[in-house]
Amino acid sequence: MAEFPCESKDDLYQQALGIPFEQWVDKEGTFAVYTEGKTPFLRNTMFSSLVVKDALVDRFYKLSGGRPSVDKDKPDVLVQVYFEDRQGRFYCTLLMDSSLVPLYQRGYREQVGQAPLKETLAASLIELCEKSTTSLAPFVDLFCGSGTFLIELALKRTKTPPGRLRDFGFMKWKNFDNQLWSSVFKEAESQRDDSLCPPLLGCDIKEEMIQKAQRNSVVAGVSSCIQLKCGSFENMPAVLGLGPGTLLLNPPYGHRLSTPQELSLMYKKLGQTIRQRFSSWNCYVLTSDLRYIDAMGLFLHKQWDVKNGDLDAKFCYLTTA
Ligand SMILES: C[S@@+](CC[C@H](N)C(=O)[O-])C[C@H]1O[C@@H](n2cnc3c(N)ncnc32)[C@H](O)[C@@H]1O
Numbered sequence: 001m002a003e004f005p006c007e008s009k010d011d012l013y014q015q016a017l018g019i020p021f022e023q024w025v026d027k028e029g030t031f032a033v034y035t036e037g038k039t040p041f042l043r044n045t046m047f048s049s050l051v052v053k054d055a056l057v058d059r060f061y062k063l064s065g066g067r068p069s070v071d072k073d074k075p076d077v078l079v080q081v082y083f084e085d086r087q088g089r090f091y092c093t094l095l096m097d098s099s100l101v102p103l104y105q106r107g108y109r110e111q112v113g114q115a116p117l118k119e120t121l122a123a124s125l126i127e128l129c130e131k132s133t134t135s136l137a138p139f140v141d142l143f144c145g146s147g148t149f150l151i152e153l154a155l156k157r158t159k160t161p162p163g164r165l166r167d168f169g170f171m172k173w174k175n176f177d178n179q180l181w182s183s184v185f186k187e188a189e190s191q192r193d194d195s196l197c198p199p200l201l202g203c204d205i206k207e208e209m210i211q212k213a214q215r216n217s218v219v220a221g222v223s224s225c226i227q228l229k230c231g232s233f234e235n236m237p238a239v240l241g242l243g244p245g246t247l248l249l250n251p252p253y254g255h256r257l258s259t260p261q262e263l264s265l266m267y268k269k270l271g272q273t274i275r276q277r278f279s280s281w282n283c284y285v286l287t288s289d290l291r292y293i294d295a296m297g298l299f300l301h302k303q304w305d306v307k308n309g310d311l312d313a314k315f316c317y318l319t320t321a
Pocket residue numbers: 112113115116117142143144145146147148149203204205206209231232233234250251252253
């Protein structure tokens with residue numbers, strides 16, 4: 001809504017006062033203000049939020065005699081205040097949060113395991129590995145857990161809008177055009193097409209995870225595109241006769257799921273399985289430690305640094321030759 005040099009409390013108040021908040025929220029509505037960052041003049045984030053809140057309320061009183069109330073838990077409108085030091089000069093940005101619930105929460109994952117991937121991280125990794133594949137070549141996730149990779153792939157390939165199950169912050173804004181939203185939504189839905197999806201196969205050693213992945217794929221509306229089996233990766237049965245395609249793997253990390261010794265052995269066995277049963281497939285592995293990738297004994301062509309939650313991770317592109 002605004003970006004300006006901010007050297008004092010007064011700068012912040014005056015700039016916030018000039019923003020036509022009444023376009024987004026009614027005097028009967030609710031709002032909250034959240035601040036990130038500080039300046040030498042505004043060191044306390046709660047105080048900065050208060051300054052913006054006062055400006056917003058004062059503007060309403062001047063215009064209409066009433067004011068929206070503050071609701072920190074479920075506001076209709078969330079105003080965000082960011083401070084940034086740009087080469088010694090402090091800038092403030094005032095924003096409206098149009099999502100409220102973080103965008104990675106697509107709304108289909110009711111069930112997760114111990115170490116689930118964020119949906120948006122899975123989607124970004126898919127972007128990286130899709131460059132080396134053809135449109136209908138199969139994808140296999142041998143450690144599918146709650147099914148995030150496969151579901152994100154299915155959503156993308158079937159042209160299913162990933163946010164179709166969730167609400168967004170902007171839906172509570174006063175100027176939200178419900179009719180326009182419905183027509184955009186309908187148009188997007190009309191483009192969904194399951195026939196665009198390649199074979200997507202997943203396995204996990206835990207029956208409980210397979211059930212979760214199954215349930216999540218039903219909620220996401222893509223269960224008909226995904227085949228799931230319970231079993232260890234070396235016995236994945238349905239793969240015979242399919243391919244070559246892409247293996248997209250997020251094996252256990254160690255930090256949360258197994259010991260380093262167990263993991264090294266498992267990765268070695270994984271490398272052998274890939275050589276024997278998936279030779280000439282592209283293989284992408286998300287891992288916390290390149291020593292596990294070495295243990296696989298495959299050719300490492302490329303690696304990307306990624307953040308998986310709090311963990312520093314590597315996304316590696318490997319082949320058998
Ligand atoms: C890091 S998690 C995968 C999380 C998944 N990407 C998700 O979003 O939910 C690793 C998964 O590997 C599974 N697993 C462990 N050993 C396995 C094996 N030998 N074969 C197949 N799956 C295994 C675990 O049950 C766990 O669900």
